[in-house]
Amino acid sequence: MPDQPMRVALFSGNYNYVKDGANQALNKLVGYLLSKGVVVRVYSPTTETPAFEPTGDLVSAPSWPIPRRPEYRFPLGLTRALRRDLRAFAPTLIHVSSPDPLGHGALRYGRKHGLPVVASVHTRFETYPRYYGLAVLEPLVVALLRRFYRRCDAIMAPSETLAQMLREQRMSYDVGVWTRGIDDSIFAPAKRDTIWRSALGIPADTPVIGYIGRLVMEKGLDVFADTVAELRRRQVAHRVMVIGDGPARSWFEHRLPDARFLGFQTGPELGRAVASMDMLFNPSVTEAFGNVTLETMACGLPVVAAQATGSDSLVKEGVSGRLIRPGAIGQFADALELYCTNPGLRAQHGEAGLDLSKRNRWDAVNQAMLDTYTRVSAQRRSGALISRSPVP
Known part of the structure; x- marks a missing residue:
């Protein structure tokens, strides 16, 4: 670290107006940085x-609601007022967490003023078009992302699996891992509440299949609903618990008329709800990191998930859960049926997941990002950072 404290300007498309795994990680990071004497804006x-x-000092960036998804805001970029504020703050490093207009403006500012720029990757944006009938645009999105990330000094992925994918996509020559942590004061097997669960009308001996996350189609809601329909066809005893909300809730409720929809849950209430399930079903392929997967593992429950970047760095196939080919309804149903009908295996795999989750603690996780800040800052001061990525 230099004699003067590091000053980090962090740019986010959603820091706290809608809760999600990405901004929870960013707020945890800012809290850790502040505890280490880093000045953050x-x-x-x-x-x-x-x-x-x-957490920390937040400056509002002008934005508009996104059409058809008004709960999210679209930033207008780095306005004149924001540039003035940024100059007054005098950052020594820029951190961008989304390749949106605000992130692009921050990246241009950093390059213009000779500042190192670190990007964190939080979701697989290139997968989104396929859920809106626009899969033909996926190569274009990849190309745009590549143009953005290659101009950063380093990029940080939440898992080694995604980091390797980013390398293969030629996104950058400097790809590191900033994974995610778990708060075991909230997520733990002891948080299971059979009385609360019974109050929801769920019999004690009926296994509960859980969904946790935003209720949007790109989370694989269609795959989830089709798989549950297959379990009903097979007459497998189960109940479904849905934690989360979003614009596709009415569609999901129509497809799952017998499910218990709990809406958004946070803090101890979320920990209680997760621990009171019996397994997680996560069919999504869009996450860069499966926060909900890790939280469920920390509660001692097995996970059935799509074999994708959000889960395959967390779930150990056949040990703590099952990793299934994305969209394979029959195979998802097979895995869930086995857990529903074999409580011994369910407990065994849940215990293995709990052991695996203990590797993820927030201080160690966030130190990896601070180490990257320190490294690229030292390289910038020494002139070692190149102005253009050598990745072809």
């Missing part, structure tokens, strides 16, 4: 009804 769209109080 966050720039992000805001609303009058934020989902939670932000």
Whole structure:
């Protein structure tokens, strides 16, 4: 570290107005950086009804609601007022967490002023078009992402699997791993509450299949619903618990009329709900990191997930859960049926998941990002950083 404290300007498309795994990780990171003496200023769209109080100093970036998804905001870029604020803050490093107009503006500012720029990858944006009938655009999205990330000094992925994918996609020559941590004061087997679960009308001997996350189609809601329909056809005893909310809720409720929809849950209430399930079914392929997968493992429950970047770095196939080819309804149903009918195997794989989850603690996780900040800053001061990625 230099004699003067590091000053980080962090740019986010959603720091606290809608709660998700990405901004939870960013807020944890800012809290850790502040505890280490790093000065941090966050720039992000805001609303009058934020989902939670932000960690650190937050500057509101002008934005518009996204059509058909008004709960999300589209930042207008690095405006003149934001540039003035940024100059007054005098950052020594830029961190961008989304390749949106605000992130692009921050990246241009950093390159213009000779500042190192680190990007964190939080979701697989290139997979989104396929859920809206626009899969033909996927190569274009990959090309645009590549242009953005190659101009950064380093990029950080939440798992080694995704990091390797980014290398194969030629996104950058400097790809590191900033994984995610778990709060075991919230997520633990002891948080299971059979009385609360019974109050929901769920019999004690009926296994519960859980869904956790935003209720949007790109999370694989169609695959989840089709798989549950297959379990019903097979007459496999089970109940479904849905934790989360979003624009596709009415569609999901129509497909799962017998499910218990709990809406958004946070803190101890979320920990209780997760621990009171019997398994997680996560068919999504869009996550860069499966926060909900890790939280479920920390509660001692097995996970059935799509074999994708959000889960395959967490779930150990056949040991702590099952990894299934994306969209394979029959195979998903086979895996869930086995857990529903074999409580001994369910307990065995849940215990293995609990052991695996203990590797993820927030301080160690966030130190990896601070180490990257320190390294690229030292390289910039020494002139070792190149101005253009050598990746062809």
